[in-house]
Amino acid sequence: MGYYDALTSGSFKTTPDGRRLFFPWGTLGRGYAIPSEKDFERLQRHINAYYVISLPLVILAVRLQGFLGGALISLPLIVLYAVWARYQCRRLQQTDEKLTLSESVAGQARAHSTVGMWLLEIGVLILIGGGLFGLFLNPSNWLMFTASIAFFGLAAVQIAWMLIIKRRESRSGQ
Numbered sequence: 001m002g003y004y005d006a007l008t009s010g011s012f013k014t015t016p017d018g019r020r021l022f023f024p025w026g027t028l029g030r031g032y033a034i035p036s037e038k039d040f041e042r043l044q045r046h047i048n049a050y051y052v053i054s055l056p057l058v059i060l061a062v063r064l065q066g067f068l069g070g071a072l073i074s075l076p077l078i079v080l081y082a083v084w085a086r087y088q089c090r091r092l093q094q095t096d097e098k099l100t101l102s103e104s105v106a107g108q109a110r111a112h113s114t115v116g117m118w119l120l121e122i123g124v125l126i127l128i129g130g131g132l133f134g135l136f137l138n139p140s141n142w143l144m145f146t147a148s149i150a151f152f153g154l155a156a157v158q159i160a161w162m163l164i165i166k167r168r169e170s171r172s173g174q
Contacts, residue, residue, distance in 0.1 A: 003120075004055075006111035008048045010104040012040075015097065022092065023099040024085035031099060032092035043088065050081060067147070109162035110169070117166065121159045127152040 013021045020040045021031035034040045054077045062070035128149055135145035
């Protein structure tokens, strides 16, 4: 399973009775019952495609135009997702189920490989180091470097959390 598949898995949950639920707003909204395996696979493909297209576009916009460029490209992407999600959810039955942050992170941890997560962790730690180095060399650009350090710092914490979950689940499965 790839990186985008693992990101996608954070929007879904399987209940103890086997029902599959879709959480278009992640931990911020209610879940929707997915009536069939075919519908589940379709939703997964669509969410995955959204990530595959939108994340590189935002990264490219930030790289070429800074944070303002990233914000300008993010707004229409978010609106597009909101319209799509609203349309999809009209066909699904809303539930009272919620997706906790722990459940979302655990779902992503299960979908990522351990090696992949370690490579991501090393990568974000390098990016944090680059932000610190840039801050030291060019303190007048403190806002950009501080934002970068904060963003990648949060990513490092989440990846570490996923590694801990993965390790605990592998130990309990033995």
